[in-house]
Amino acid sequence: MAEPVAEEHSAAPLTKPPARRCLPLPAVEPLLFLSTLSVALQGPLATQYLWDRLGAEHGYSGHNSSSTTGCGNGSASDPLQKEVEALVSHWNLYINLGGFFAGLFSVTLFGPWSDSVGRRPALILPAVGMTLQAAVYLLVMYLQLHVAYFLLGRILSGLWGDYNLILASCFAYVADITDKRSRTFRVAILEACLGIAGMLASIGGGQWRKAQGYINPFWLVLSASLAAALYAAFCLQESVKQPRPAKLFTLSHYKAVYRLYTAPENLSSRRALALYSLAFFLLVTVHFGAKDIYVLYELGSPLCWAADLIGYGSAANYLVYLSSLGGLRLLQLCLEDTWVAEIGLLSNISGLVVISFATTTALMFTGYGILFLSMAATPVIRSKLSKLVSETEQGALFASIACVQGVCSLASAGIFNSLYSASLHFMRGFPFLFGAIILLIPAAILGWIEIWDSNHDYFHFSGASPSPADAQQQLSNKE
CATH class of the missing domain: 1.20.1250.20 (MFS general substrate transporter like domains)
Structure with a gap:
């Protein structure tokens, strides 16, 4: 569905707010x-x-006596080290x-x-x-x-x-x-x-x-x-146009976060909010989980990476943020944001699949290279979420997303580290493959919402007229 303008502003003219200003310096x-x-x-x-x-x-x-390569010499069996x-x-x-x-x-x-x-x-x-x-x-x-x-x-x-x-x-x-x-x-x-x-x-x-x-x-x-x-x-x-005093220690702030997902005034936008939040949760959980075990995967056999290669791998992992930024900017010239996110998810899925089967240094770096657009999806989802709420709800929205991200950090550590230790005897890269499969869910969610939005753009072909809220949603989406 299209990103709605907030219910509180339904009576306002359908124009860009005059107080919206350029980037302050x-x-x-x-x-x-x-x-x-x-x-x-x-x-x-x-x-x-x-x-x-x-x-x-x-x-x-014994922590300073590691070998020059990532594969140890059996010291991992030391009970004191454990x-x-x-x-x-x-x-x-x-x-x-x-x-x-x-x-x-x-x-x-x-x-x-x-x-x-x-x-x-x-x-x-x-x-x-x-x-x-x-x-x-x-x-x-x-x-x-x-x-x-x-x-x-x-x-x-x-x-x-x-x-x-x-x-x-x-x-x-x-x-x-x-x-x-x-x-x-x-x-x-x-x-x-x-x-x-x-x-x-x-x-x-x-x-x-x-x-x-x-x-x-x-x-x-x-x-x-x-x-x-x-x-x-x-x-x-x-950045807030008209700041005003407000009590800090009051339950109304927690209720504001709760109302984001439960307010019945615009059911379609709240449903989209929940779906985008679910997609964000799954995507960030996979990001955090994979990052947690990259070094463990590289240290062990058959890769047996030394400290210098691990450093290069870490740098390649962080360079994905910059390559995704450039790719997103270029793809936005010809594609809607949702399809840019889908390409980012395809990059992420493909890269994780390659890494899950990597047995050589060249194949591992190939996987890192395929991930070059993998961070393009999260800014799209954050942007989509921010367009679903009013200007006076942005703080509540991103506070809830920050909490979701905190839960992602805890969940990813438990899930991916447990999977890694449990799958060592049959496939060391299984957690990456598992993450790639999980990413199919946010890809499906984003695609479904975009198709649903496109269908709503054909209101004017039917006999019924769209409601004012739906009209505002369509206008917001075209912006």
Whole structure:
């Protein structure tokens, strides 16, 4: 179905809002880049620090004696190593769950609140929270505090909204300042910022840790978060046209998220909202799940990649964000956004199938190459979702999407890691094949909605006249 204009504005003229303005300068992309750089550096460094600290406490020092290639020499059977691996895995789980549940309530509180008071407060607060988390982590390292304080820092950041609130607010910010025609590409630019920041962190973080330990890289984590907070506070212009005071601690914000999916005024748009959200959930779960096991797959036989090849593979994986951005821009010249997303999904499915059967380095990199458009679908879905709600619901919408993304992270880790260990005896690449099969579902959802929309464009051939809401939907879709 076509993207409807919100019910609240049904009486307004069917013209572009006069207050919609061009991109304010400076833009929100630098803030997302800085925040993503902080998160992308922090995650691997924190995990490696846990490994070293817990390993030292249990008398294990074999983590630095790895072979030059990815295939080990049997040390994986060391019971002490297994104990340390289990401890690190458990602490990572506790830290991630603590941050997720704290963030779940704060994101759905701050996101709808930003629809009233503006986006800048919802960008400043989580950046400050991430700065506090980095400060706590630095204190743990300087003072050799118990690693449980990592959990405290993570919860503290979660209560301030955490990185998910920054994601939600940045995408809502772009929805505020763009029209429907240009929104998809601007959302794709934001996602490209994620890839560039992740690539820089992936390339530089590990080498920096080897050269100078953990503390100096964590000072960059703290500095990037602090710079993001200062940028939001002093440089970024407000995107909400008429910000107004609103209570923060009220259930109305949670109800706003609930109403997105249950309001009966426009059943067709709410149904589309639920279907797009399902497609987004499945797509992001596969993205996260595959990314979690790429390194494990490359380390093992028959690929047996060394550290340099793993680094090249990681860089190729992040370059997909940039190639998808360029591909999306070119394909938009001749295709509707939905069909661009379908091509992106085809790229993703084909690449995962090739990787699932990869037994040589050349075939593995061929799979990475086929994935060159795999990130084109997510900006299209985000853009489609934003067009289904009114301007005053963008914060609530992207807050709910941020929560969905958090659930994706947890679900993907459990599903794909479990599948990987369970399928080692018959097909090491089975999780990638499984992901490719799952992606057929969002491909079918997007195609079905587009065909349904096309059928509704033929209202004028029937004897019945379309309702005002349907007329507005058709006009919105043509924009």
